[in-house]
Every structure is written in structure tokens, then in C-alpha cells.
Amino acid sequence: MAPTNPNYSENIQELKMTIMSHASRSHGMRLKDLKYRINDLWEALLNERFVFSFRSALEISAYRRLEIQYSKWSWRLRCAMMETENKLHNNIEHEAIHEVEETDLHRELKKTSEEVEKSMSEFFEEDRDADILIQWKTSFEIKIKELRENIMRETKRKLNKIIQQRDLKKKIDAQRTPHENTLYEKSKELALKLKDKSNDEEILKKEFDWFWEQCVKKVIRDTPAIRDIDIMRDKKISTNSPDETDVIPERKDQIRLVLLGETGSGKSVTGNTSIGLRVSVRNYNENQ
Numbered sequence: 001m002a003p004t005n006p007n008y009s010e011n012i013q014e015l016k017m018t019i020m021s022h023a024s025r026s027h028g029m030r031l032k033d034l035k036y037r038i039n040d041l042w043e044a045l046l047n048e049r050f051v052f053s054f055r056s057a058l059e060i061s062a063y064r065r066l067e068i069q070y071s072k073w074s075w076r077l078r079c080a081m082m083e084t085e086n087k088l089h090n091n092i093e094h095e096a097i098h099e100v101e102e103t104d105l106h107r108e109l110k111k112t113s114e115e116v117e118k119s120m121s122e123f124f125e126e127d128r129d130a131d132i133l134i135q136w137k138t139s140f141e142i143k144i145k146e147l148r149e150n151i152m153r154e155t156k157r158k159l160n161k162i163i164q165q166r167d168l169k170k171k172i173d174a175q176r177t178p179h180e181n182t183l184y185e186k187s188k189e190l191a192l193k194l195k196d197k198s199n200d201e202e203i204l205k206k207e208f209d210w211f212w213e214q215c216v217k218k219v220i221r222d223t224p225a226i227r228d229i230d231i232m233r234d235k236k237i238s239t240n241s242p243d244e245t246d247v248i249p250e251r252k253d254q255i256r257l258v259l260l261g262e263t264g265s266g267k268s269v270t271g272n273t274s275i276g277l278r279v280s281v282r283n284y285n286e287n288q
Contacts, residue, residue, distance in 0.1 A: 036061070062129040063136070069123055070140060073116045074147055080112035081105075081151045088159055092166060100159040105152040113148060120144065183215055 040057040084105065091097045124130060124137045190211050194204060 033061075058129065059132055062127070062132045065127070065129075066123075066133060066136060066140065069120075070143070073120060073144055076112055076116055077109070077144075077148055078151060080109055081155055084108040085155055085159065089162065092159065092162055095166075097159075098163065100156050100163070102152055102156055105155055109148065109152065116144065179219055186211070186215065 036057065087108075088097060088100060088104075120141065124133055127133055190207065194207055
């Protein structure tokens with residue numbers, strides 16, 4: 001029989017104090033958690049991997065709770081930024097803003113960012129597995145910071161793009177009247193050119209369609225494209241001005257009617273474009 005170890009009692013007492021010390025720092029355990037740990041302990045004993053399996057189960061449980069909290073923190077930041085986007089977009093529409101800076105977005109998001117940081121700090125300090133969660137604290141703080149910077153940078157890009165499109169629309173609207181005047185003058189020149197062919201329906205239609213096609217191509221070529229911008233994934237920005245592609249076809253009939261008025265008929269003409277052009281040519285001949 002082996003001799004008695006003189007330090008046995010001291011070692012037992014030290015182990016007892018260590019266990020009591022760890023237990024005093026614990027926030028308690030639910031019955032469900034105890035059930036899982038006992039199950040992990042039994043499986044670990046069967047697999048002869050006691051320490052690894054037991055620790056792994058605790059870390060997985062803690063990390064899942066951390067992921068759930070991260071989803072809540074990130075959603076709060078995104079919601080706050082979407083509200084800011086809506087507010088700034090309204091200001092852009094009323095021409096109260098001419099450029100968006102990141103400092104503006106920092107200021108708008110400051111309160112929510114501070115609330116998220118406070119919630120993170122409390123979670124890592126007060127969770128029952130705080131000693132396990134501490135290993136991921138720095139990485140998740142960096143993730144939240146990067147998320148905040150990314151959504152601010154993307155919001156700045158979208159809002160400044162909207163400002164550019166707004167200014168471009170104003171520029172296009174300013175060019176609309178000169179374009180109309182040019183089209184009216186060219187249509188009168190075409191009527192003068194075809195005055196001797198006013199009875200040939202097919203020629204009038206062919207000439208006018210070609211003339212109109214060239215005019216439309218020139219307007220499109222000289223006009224910068226206006227793009228639709230989605231300020232949020234599930235919300236399309238509506239614009240007050242009609243789309244340019246809806247405006248161009250209407251001009252075809254307007255030119256015909258105005259041309260008739262300017263050549264002296266003073267009458268409304270119905271029917272296709274070539275008929276209107278033929279009547280215009282006839283009126284022009286009569287006035288001559």
C-alpha cells in the first residue's frame with residue numbers, strides 16, 4: 001500500500017477554495033443549461049475527450065447569443081441610417097441641401113451609435129458567460145465600427161448621386177424650351193420644302209417620320225441620361241418631373257398643331273402626322 005501523501009489535505013483544501021471562488025463569480029445556471037452540461041459531460045466521458053467537448057459546448061452557446069445580439073445592434077444602426085436617408089432626401093427635394101458630408105451623417109447617427117456601444121459593453125460585462133465572451137469582444141467592436149462606416153459611406157454616395165441627378169434634371173428642363181423652339185423652326189422649314197408635294201400622303205409621312213427620328217436622336221444624344229436611384233432596398237424614389245422618354249413622343253403631335261397655327265390655319269387638325277403636315281403645306285401655299 002502506498003504511503004500517505006502529507007500534502008493531500010492541503011491540495012484538497014486548495015481545490016475546494018478554487019471551486020468556491022469560481023462559483024462565487026457565476027451568475028447562476030438554469031436547469032436547461034445544467035441538463036446540456038451533464039449531457040456534454042457524459043458524451044465527453046464516453047469519447048474520452050472531457051475537457052474539449054465540455055468547453056466547446058459552452059463556447060458555442062455563448063457565441064450564438066453573441067450573434068443574436070450583433071444582429072440587433074446592426075439592425076438598430078441600419079434603421080437609424082434609413083431614417084436619416086429619408087429626412088435628408090426630403091431636404092434634397094426642397095433644395096435645402098447641396099452636398100452631403102460624412103460629418104453630417106456622423107452627427108445624425110451619434111445618439112444611436114452611443115446607445116449600441118453601451119449595449120455592447122453591458123452585454124460583454126454582465127452576461128453569465130462573460131469570461132468566455134471576452135475573447136470576441138474586440139473583433140465584434142471592430143465589426144460594428146466597420147458596419148457603421150460602411151453604411152455612412154454608402155449613404156453619402158447615394159444622397160450625393162441624388163443631388164447630381166436633381167441638378168441634372170434642372171439643367172434638362174432649362175434646355176427644353178430651346179429644343180422645342182428649334183423643332184418648331186425645323187418643322188416649318190420642312191413644310192416649306194414639301195409644299196409642292198402636299199397631295200402625296202406617302203411622301204409626306206415618310207419625310208416627316210425621318211425628320212422626327214433625326215430630331216429625337218439629336219435630343220437624346222445631347223441630353224445626359226437620368227438614372228433612377230433606390231435610396232433603400234425596398235423603396236424606390238419617386239420624382240415629381242415626368243421622365244424624358246415620356247415627353248418626347250408627345251412633342252410629335254404638338255409640333256404639328258403649333259405648326260398649323262403659325263402657318264395661319266388657326267384650326268385644330270386630327271389624324272396622323274402626315275395629314276397635319278399636308279394641311280400645313282397647303283395653308284402655307286395659300287398664304288403665299
